[in-house]
Amino acid sequence: MKYIVISDDKIDFKASKWLLEGAVIAGCDRFSLDFDSVSCATSIRHKEKLRQELEPYYMGEAVLEKLVVYRPNPFFQKQEIWKLNRDSQKIIMSHMGRNLLDWNKAINSGILNWRFYIKEKLRAGSAYQDDYFIFYGIPEFVLEVLKEKNVLISEGNAIQ
Secondary structure, eight states: OEEEEEETTSOOHHHHHHHHHHHHHTTOOEEEEEEOOOSOTTHHHHHHHHHHHHGGGEEEEEEEEEOOTTOOSOEEEEEEEEEOSHHHHHHHHHHSTTSTTOHHHHHHHOEEEEEEEETTEEEEEEOGGGSEEEEETOOHHHHHHHHHTTOOOEEEEOOO
């Protein structure tokens, strides 16, 4: 299966929007993210607002894979999951910051590490601590759009 990797210094809002669109088109039906403890005074308010907006899409908890770059074995952890659709996609875009790997959003609000799944299978997401966004089986036209927009990506083929 073909995959792409985009580093945090090569992604922007438009590329993130296309990656979210690609996740929906590829069949991703749920997502998770991390809520980190940070010292910024407004972080609690930001996380509460996001949780409130996502509440109608909440699906419960599950043990799912997380992306951890430089770790050869899959890493699974219990995490909260929400339904991914056009409505929740808009909420993600309004809370991701400048892009899906926004370090400023992560350190000031504690909202980070977006991951997208087809059922329980990880398909795309931020690698731990938001250094990279990895997408397995990205729809070809989304890949072409990213290339058209000069988003620097690395490509490879995953072992199945």
